[in-house]
Amino acid sequence: MSRTHRxxxxxxxxxxxxxxxxxxxxxxxxxxxxxxxxxDPNRTIETDVAAMGELTLTVWDQEVRGGQDEQxxxxxxxxxxxxxxxxxxRVSQSFDDLGTTLRLALSGDDAPxxxxxxxxxxxxxxxxxxxxxxxxxxxxxxxxxxxxxxxxILGYSSYSQxxxxxxxxxxxxxxxxxxxxxxxxxxxxxxxxxxxxxADWAGFEAALATASSAGTTPLLLGNIEKWPAGHxxxxxxxxxxxxxxxxxxxxxxxxxxxxxxxxLAAATxxxxxxxxxxxxxxxxxxxxxxxxxxxxxxxxAFLMAGSWLAPDLQDAMGDDVGFFVPPAVAGxxxxxxxxxxxxxxxxxxxxxxxxxxxYIDFITNDDAMAILAETGNLPVVNTQDxxxxxxxxxxxxxxxxxxxQDGVLLPYLDYATPTxxxxxxxxxxxLLAAQSTPQEFLDAMEADYAAFTTxx
Amino acid sequence: xxxxxxxxxxxxxxxxxxxxILPAFxxxxxxxxxxxxxxxxxxxxxxxxxxLATFVGADNYVAILGDDRLIAAFxxxxxxxxxxxxxxxxxxxxxxxxxxxxxxxxxxxxxxxxFLPQVIAMVVVAVAxxxxxxxxxxLNTALRTVGLxxxxxxxxxxxxxxxxxxxxxxxxxxxxxxxVLLMAGMARIPVxxxxxxxxxxxxxxxxxxxxxxxxxxxxxxxxxTLTVVASLKTFDLIYVTTGGGPGSSTTxxxxxxxxxxxELGQVGSAAAVGVTLTVxxxxxxxxxNRASDRATx
Numbered sequence: 001m002s003r004t005h006r007x008x009x010x011x012x013x014x015x016x017x018x019x020x021x022x023x024x025x026x027x028x029x030x031x032x033x034x035x036x037x038x039x040d041p042n043r044t045i046e047t048d049v050a051a052m053g054e055l056t057l058t059v060w061d062q063e064v065r066g067g068q069d070e071q072x073x074x075x076x077x078x079x080x081x082x083x084x085x086x087x088x089x090r091v092s093q094s095f096d097d098l099g100t101t102l103r104l105a106l107s108g109d110d111a112p113x114x115x116x117x118x119x120x121x122x123x124x125x126x127x128x129x130x131x132x133x134x135x136x137x138x139x140x141x142x143x144x145x146x147x148x149x150x151x152x153i154l155g156y157s158s159y160s161q162x163x164x165x166x167x168x169x170x171x172x173x174x175x176x177x178x179x180x181x182x183x184x185x186x187x188x189x190x191x192x193x194x195x196x197x198x199a200d201w202a203g204f205e206a207a208l209a210t211a212s213s214a215g216t217t218p219l220l221l222g223n224i225e226k227w228p229a230g231h232x233x234x235x236x237x238x239x240x241x242x243x244x245x246x247x248x249x250x251x252x253x254x255x256x257x258x259x260x261x262x263x264l265a266a267a268t269x270x271x272x273x274x275x276x277x278x279x280x281x282x283x284x285x286x287x288x289x290x291x292x293x294x295x296x297x298x299x300x301a302f303l304m305a306g307s308w309l310a311p312d313l314q315d316a317m318g319d320d321v322g323f324f325v326p327p328a329v330a331g332x333x334x335x336x337x338x339x340x341x342x343x344x345x346x347x348x349x350x351x352x353x354x355x356x357x358x359y360i361d362f363i364t365n366d367d368a369m370a371i372l373a374e375t376g377n378l379p380v381v382n383t384q385d386x387x388x389x390x391x392x393x394x395x396x397x398x399x400x401x402x403x404x405q406d407g408v409l410l411p412y413l414d415y416a417t418p419t420x421x422x423x424x425x426x427x428x429x430x431l432l433a434a435q436s437t438p439q440e441f442l443d444a445m446e447a448d449y450a451a452f453t454t455x456x
Numbered sequence: 457x458x459x460x461x462x463x464x465x466x467x468x469x470x471x472x473x474x475x476x477i478l479p480a481f482x483x484x485x486x487x488x489x490x491x492x493x494x495x496x497x498x499x500x501x502x503x504x505x506x507x508l509a510t511f512v513g514a515d516n517y518v519a520i521l522g523d524d525r526l527i528a529a530f531x532x533x534x535x536x537x538x539x540x541x542x543x544x545x546x547x548x549x550x551x552x553x554x555x556x557x558x559x560x561x562x563x564x565x566x567x568x569x570x571f572l573p574q575v576i577a578m579v580v581v582a583v584a585x586x587x588x589x590x591x592x593x594x595l596n597t598a599l600r601t602v603g604l605x606x607x608x609x610x611x612x613x614x615x616x617x618x619x620x621x622x623x624x625x626x627x628x629x630x631x632x633x634x635x636v637l638l639m640a641g642m643a644r645i646p647v648x649x650x651x652x653x654x655x656x657x658x659x660x661x662x663x664x665x666x667x668x669x670x671x672x673x674x675x676x677x678x679x680x681t682l683t684v685v686a687s688l689k690t691f692d693l694i695y696v697t698t699g700g701g702p703g704s705s706t707t708x709x710x711x712x713x714x715x716x717x718x719e720l721g722q723v724g725s726a727a728a729v730g731v732t733l734t735v736x737x738x739x740x741x742x743x744x745n746r747a748s749d750r751a752t753x
Contacts, residue, residue: 029501029509029723100718103505122721130506224586224613226701282591284702285610285618290590418720422704429702435615 030107045142046354049083057355058089058112060105062098062342067311067376071176074371075363082362086355095342099123106132106347113350114359116342117173119156121166121252122418124345128172129163134346135170139357145174148364150404153178153380155251156411157343166415167251173343174364176372178380180338180400180409181231182325184295184303184313184392189216193301197322200330201239208278211301218278220300222291223432226425229270229283230413232304233428234337237266239328243335243408250411252420254453258446267431267438274432284429295321307338307378307396314392323395325403333407338400340380417452420445492734499727505717509724516728526729529707530736532619533688536708539623540630540687541680547627548634548679553668555635556642557650557660567639571632578629582696585625586612589697612698618706622697626687634679641675642668677748681741688737709733 046052063072069092076088091112093101099118105111106127117124117133127133140146146154153175160169183204190197190207193214198204211218223229237246241262248256273279280286280300295303296316303309313321327334344363346356362368369379373386376393384401387394403409414421427444430436436444499516503509520526555566573581588594589611596608611621649667658666669676691710694700700707700715707715709729716726 028511029498029503030505030507103718103721107506122719126504126506126721130504132506224698224701226699280591282610282613285589285613286591287586421719422715426701426703429613433613433615433702435703 045138045357047142047358049086049355049358052085052352052355054085054087055352055355056087056089057114057352057359058091059344059359060091060093060098060102060112060115061344062093062095062116064092064094071368071372071375071377072363074375075368078367078371079359079362088359102127106130111347111349113352113356114344114346117345118342119339120412120415121163124157124172124343125159125163125166126418127345128159128161132348133172134348134350134353134356135161135172136174136346136357136360137170139354139361140171143357143361145171145361145364148381149174150381152404152409153340156340157345165251165253167247167253167411173345174360175340175343175380176364176368177341177377178307178338178383178400178404179340179378180307180325180396180403181234181305181336182307182323182396182399183235184292184305184309185301185322185324186295186298186317187320187322189298189301195301197324198326201326201328203330204326208273208302209276212276212278217280217294217300218302219273219280220291220294220303221279221283222286222288223283223429224285225288226429227414227421228288228291228305229428229432230424231306231337233266233270233424234410234413235304235325236269237263237413238335238337238408238410239326240266240269243410246335246410246413247408249449250413250415252416252449252452256449258442258449263442264438267441270428271431271434271438275434279432283432307400310392310396311376319391321392323392323399325399325407327407333405334399334403335408335410336403337412338403338409339412341377417448419452420448423448495727496731498724499731501724503723504721505723506721512724516725517732519725520728520732525704525707526709526712528704529709529712532706533690533708535619536623536626536687536690537684539620540626540690541683543627544630544634544683545676545679547631548638549664549669549672549676551631551635552638552642552672553664556639557663567636571636573629574632578692579696581625581629582693585628586697589621613702615702615705618698618702622693622706625693625697626690630683630686634683637675637679638672641672645671673748673751677744680744684740684744685737688733688740 059076061072063069072090072092076090080086080088095118098116102115102117102123103126106115107130111132117127124133136145154171155167157173157175158169158171159166185197193211193216195207195210196203198207208218219232221228221232241260245256245260245262248254249258274283280291280294292303292305292309292313293316294300296313307323310321310323325334325336344360346353346360350356364381366381369381369386372379373388378393378396378400379386382401383397383404387397387401414424417423423444427436427441431438431441500511500513501509502512502515551570555563560566590596591608591610595611599605599608609617612618614621645667649671650663653663653667689710690708691714694706694708694711695714698706700711710733713726713730713733716722716729
């Protein structure tokens with residue numbers, strides 16, 4: 001018998017003994033989780049923070065980038081200055097890190113009081129289902145949050161209490177900022193091509209054709225990361241498919257289907273753009289960052305992407321960069337993909353729920369919105385009021401305001417099911433590489449959506 | 457009397473050797489054995505990482521067999537064995553022979569250059585190669601310069617070429633380690649063997665196959681074991697270069713473990729994939745070592 005063989009047998013012995021011990025100890029994973037939150041309906045809500053005594057509030061956020069970190073620091077300092085009896089213990093980490101650690105943190109004994117949780121079903125939805133977040137409806141009434149925020153925005157952080165329905169039900173958190181997906185362009189480039197800023201969807205498609213025949217790459221896309229194409233497909237779908245259908249599909253609620261002629265038309269349009277050579281070469285092998293940087297160097301006419309790129313594009317292009325969202329019919333409100341920043345939520349195990357709610361109220365009130373605008377963020381409430389005098393941020397503020405008031409903000413399609421991010425990303429890569437037909441793309445989307453909505 | 461003292465001391469402390477390995481064993485147990493056992497335990501449950509888990513027995517393992525995406529992921533890992541292990545060992549044997557047999561000046565410089573990819577963090581390697589493979593990256597530019605425009609493509613975004621493209625990165629990384637290992641082995645071959653081979657009329661190629669390759673069998677086994685294990689558990693390279701794409705054409709088992717545990721919240725299933733991968737790696741290493749044992753004896 002060789003040494004490796006003997007070691008193998010011994011290791012196997014040790015491992016199986018350890019497994020047996022764990023099984024016998026009966027420690028089923030998840031059995032240490034916090035009990036379901038039950039709120040006394042008759043408890044009175046305390047809104048006077050000064051009267052709460054000496055307390056420490058632990059907040060986990062992901063506001064790590066320049067302007068994000070600045071607004072959070074300023075708001076926290078303002079809160080502590082207004083209420084000297086409160087100490088804020090801020091734990092800040094990147095979006096990805098927060099996403100992976102939150103799951104463990106919430107099921108532990110020492111959970112934070114306020115956390116920023118991603119709206120999607122596999123994070124916020126899962127936490128709601130596990131009873132780890134507090135429904136905030138009582139505080140929403142007390143503080144008048146339903147008047148402060150548009151209904152479509154509150155939908156992004158609302159779930160039924162069993163986590164089954166997304167987009168309505170109880171309110172679980174409030175966002176500070178908005179996000180909107182639209183079209184960036186270079187003013188100089190459009191002038192050279194003799195194209196006016198398109199006023200509607202047909203105008204936009206015509207502009208793409210004009211740019212293409214002039215030998216300019218009409219649309220820039222870097223899709224190696226899989227998700228960026230979703231921000232191209234979203235507005236296309238928004239222009240061609242009724243918004244209530246997209247909302248059901250996007251929130252992953254039962255009652256809609258991907259297999260409609262309108263969705264087929266959207267998928268066919270996207271693949272058609274690729275086949276007509278509207279995109280840069282090799283979209284599936286191009287970096288997201290490389291693609292938007294190509295706009296700054298004049299290598300393309302348009303870039304369909306989210307509002308989060310505005311500060312970087314403005315730094316590189318100055319006043320040359322513009323942003324618009326083409327509505328289906330000129331003059332009407334546009335329908336496009338967008339959403340909110342990560343909502344601030346209250347954990348079910350917090351001993352200081354009134355303080356946590358007061359904090360969330362404080363960082364989303366009018367004064368907070370003004371600070372958010374000053375630090376270059378896109379305030380989610382009354383956005384147009386804070387629009388700067390010029391620059392691409394002005395375009396974005398007015399587009400977001402117009403879409404939330406006159407148009408429809410459509411949910412990110414990957415919110416729908418825990419697996420939809422992959423299904424959508426891989427489906428769109430296949431569509432753009434002509435690996436699959438539009439119908440095959442819809443079939444894959446429908447399979448994911450139907451499996452989730454019928455199982456729930 | 458000295459003998460008596462020695463006898464009592466050995467007899468009285470039969471457990472002393474174990475006491476010495478205890479600290480190391482505790483660490484090993486805490487960071488290797490316990491997590492391994494816990495993974496096996498978790499793999500028997502349907503668990504989202506948050507709520508109470510349900511015991512499902514071997515269901516997670518049965519599901520692996522029926523999951524096309526996972527089967528494909530294991531298939532990709534086996535393709536990587538060629539690029540991470542077979543190709544580097546073949547190249548490494550030739551390169552090490554050239555470096556040891558031809559008395560090149562500045563040998564240590566060459567050795568350093570060849571070994572360099574092994575020293576660089578995999579994430580850095582991956583980012584650098586992403587630039588190389590980009591649509592307007594070094595590779596395509598080079599192809600255009602020599603007039604091979606028809607061959608240019610977005611290498612990492614191509615359904616047919618992304619897997620070999622990522623594999624080549626693995627070859628680039630592994631070759632250095634393999635070459636340096638083999639060079640160490642070749643340095644031990646007595647010069648007399650080559651001299652007598654020359655007297656018998658053997659050329660360099662005969663020398664290579666009759667003397668060098670058999671002489672470094674032990675080093676080849678070590679190199680194969682290390683690189684095969686590396687190819688099967690590769691994660692960072694995929695995570696940074698393609699994220700398993702385009703579509704799912706370059707996904708590998710360890711990437712699926714990450715995806716299931718952290719993105720999809722299927723902790724039990726992720727653990728089952730991880731355990732399966734561990735067993736496969738273990739078995740393959742065993743086969744390589746047994747084959748080598750048999751060949752030497």
